[in-house]
Amino acid sequence: MKKKRFNKKGAALALAFALTIPALTPAAAAGNGHVTIDSVRFNGMDAPKTIDQMVQTYTNASLEVKYSNGEVKQFPLSYKKLFKSEDKVAINKGQLIPAGTPIDVNGNPIIDTSVEGKPTYYVSDAPDSNSLLKPINGQLYMVTHYEYQTIDAAGKSAYGVVPASMSLSTLEQSKKTGELTPKEVKKIDFSSVNGLWIPCNGSLSPWNTHLGSEEYEPDARNFEMDANSSARTQTESFAKLYFGDKSKANPYFYGFVPEIKVDKQGDASVEKHYSIGRFSHELMKMMPDQRTAFFGDDGSYTTMFMYVADKAKDLSAGTLYAAKFHQTGNENGGSGNLEWIKLGHASDKEVKAIIDSGIKFSDIFETSAEPKEGFKAIKQYSYGKTEYLKLKPGMEKAAAFLESRRYAALLGATSEFNKMEGVTLNEKDKKVYIAISDQSNGMLANAADPTDDIQLPKIKSGVTYQLNLAGGQKDSQGQKIKSKYVAASMNGLIVGKDMPSADAYGNTADVNSVANTDNLSYSEALRTLFIGEDSGMHTNNFVWAYNVDTKELSRILSVPAGAESTGLFAADNRNGFSYIMSNFQHPGDEIDGKKITAVDKGDLEKAMEEQIGINRTGGVGYISGLPSLEDLQNKNRDVKSIFLKK
Incomplete structure (x- = not known):
């Protein structure tokens, strides 16, 4: 997800694809023999062309299913809203509050006092990740992120300070159609882990817990040494609103992965995993061994990390690695081999003890304002410019897990990735897909940078890459990595198409290609990679379906103009029904500055304000109309008998 400084803000609309099976025609139903599903494909939709369409979250795409008896059926898709982040649906201490309102350390709603005499709830306009958990005692639960607040009640920027x-x-789930309805919405208590920093995307673990994120970690160097830095002002504002005391601000509290567990009674508990490392966590995606994980590290001049837990289903201790990129080509976005540098091993308890000791940046590193013997030049996201660092004696563990990107760069890992965001897994093919939303900045040739491992073509509309997984890999010191799911190389899969000038709708990237790939989710049953956009290059952002076998790319959803499509999550089977989740954020935000001539821009902005509200809310909902994906995975299942029951 993009920070405001990257012109990011996200729009997404939690959409779940509820899957139902219409009856076959009488002729087909009367036929004899075993009927299975042979193949599926998405029939995409056009980009919106009217103000009415540009304001909506909608789909008129369909799924085409071919059966073994030769019949082909079309399943039209449609969209249904669940709730908006401004809707008072969340139960908190016996009162209803907006779904997107944050709570403080005592569980009280946090109040916006920016307009004198008119206190009101803060309400995030940025719902993001949705994990639709596997049924717990038959009950479905969904964890939703509220990433940030774009503006306060006075209309001023509130990003990162709330x-x-x-x-x-x-x-509730209809047993007949699979339709979802929110029965109860509760705020999750983060008081045991000092609150929640900017939560971007997330994922569902193989053991049915939600793995969240804390993006754009506050820079500890600037926090300590520059009282006017955004790192200091944001962290102190956070502490004032959350703890009621800005002196409790500590940048090392944030930048980790929180794990959310839901028990049989439907109560949530939170645990932050400090041994996973501290960086700009877009999300964490676990591999089938339930030990290995890959991450997005969002921002400019960031690093690719890999974590290998000591035990399956247990993220409390493990080893952290960082990648060095060895470029092999420029074609189709680019390609390279990956060498993994071991940063260290730790447990959550060990790293938490270091934080609780009151450690500061200056306890870990010596700094120099200019090149100096014994100091190494690095450039990484949180500081944003070249810095000259020297590790202090005995600080290896603190550096590895509290300053993961800086330490990785000191050891020779590549810190040149740009806008590295969504991550998902194709288990059958042993591929991980990862989003580079904007291929520029550190990923271009730049002799002025401290290192220049990546020298790829500039593609502002981004590239979706695939990581090729393998076992038997060794780290940079020749030690065997204890995982069968190590990324050995990466190559471009889907490449955006920049345009030299805007079209009549204000698009500066080809509207029929993905622009600024962000959220990624994969359906094993459909053999389909779903892609949600975070793009200022498209006036309306879209959700796309990419078939990894046929290479066909289909647009299947459009969200409101200026909004971001986030929170994609494919759930192939929930009580016999299948869903794909997504979210929309900050509607109307990125219309300003666009040259739109196909429709009246003033009328578009007016319609956005009247029908949704610009930067005031985000939406949660789902698309319905798909057949059961369970049928796609079982070629021995006779679907004819199911049709006859309908």
Whole structure:
């Protein structure tokens, strides 16, 4: 997800694809023999062309299913809203508050006092990740992120200064159609882990817990040494609103992965995993061994990390690695081999003890304002410019897990990735897909940078890459990495198409290609990679379906103009129904500055304000109309008998 400084703000609309099976025609139903599903493909939709369409979240795409008896059926898709982040649906201490309102350390709603005499709730306009958990005692639960607040009640920027939140929704599910309805929405308590920093995307672990994120970690060097830095002002604002005391601000509290567990009674508990490392966590995606994980590290001049836990289903201790990129080509976005540098091993308890000791940046590193013997030049996201560092004696563990990107760069890892965001897994093919939303900055040739490992073509509309997984890999010191899911290389898969000038709708990237790939989710049943855009290059952002076998790319959803499509999550089977989740954020935000001539821009902005509200809310909902994906995975299952029951 993009920070405001990267012109990011996200729009997404939690959409879940509820899957139902219409009856076959009488002729087909009367036929004899075993009927299975042979193949599926998405029939995409056109980009919106009217103001009415540009304001909506909608789809008129369809899924085409071919059966073994030769019949082909079309399943039209449609969209249904669940709730908006401004809707008072969340139960907190017996009162209803907006779903997107954060709570403080005592569980009280955090109040916006920016307009004198008119206190009101803060309400995030940026719902993001949705994990639709596998049924717990038959009950469905959904964890939702509320990433940030774009503006306060006075219309001023509120990004990064207001504590964030998550909610847990208890969902009712129609046994006949699979339709989802929110029964109860509760705010999740983060008081045991000092609150929640900017939570971007997330994922569902193989053991049915939600793995969240804390993006754009506050820079500890600037926090300590520059009282006017955004790192200091944001962290102190957070502490004032969350703890009621800005002196409790500590940048090392944030930048980790929180794990959310839901018990049989539907209660959520939170644990932050400090041994996973501290950086700009877009999300964490676990591999099938339930030990290995890959991450997005969002921002400019960032690093690719890999974590290998000591035990399966247990993220409390493990080894952290960082990648060095060895470029092999420029074609189709680019390609390279990956060498993994071991940063260290730690447990959550060990790293938490270091934080609780009151450690500061200056306890870990010596700094120099200019090149100096014994100091190494690095450039990484949180500081944003070249810095000259020297590790202090005995500080290896603190550096590895509290300053992961800086330490990785000191050891020779590549810190040149740009806008590295969504991550998902294709288990059958042993591929991980990862989003580079904007291929520029450190990923271009730049002799002025301290290192220049990456020298790829500039593609502002981004590239979706695939990581090729393998076992038997060794780290940079020749030691065997204890995982069968190590990324050995990466190459471009889907490349955006920049345009030299805007079209009549204000698009500066080809509207029929993905622009600024962000959220990624993969359906094993459909053999389909779903892609949600975070793009200022498209006036309306889209959700795309990419079939990894046929290479066909289909647009299947459009979100409101200026909004971001986030929170994609494909759930192939929930009580016999299948869903794909997504979210929209900050509607109307990125219309300013666009040259739009196909429709009246003033009328578009007016319609956005009247029908949704610009930067005031985000939406949660789902698309319905798909057949059961369970049928796609089982070629021995006779679907004819299911049709006859309908």
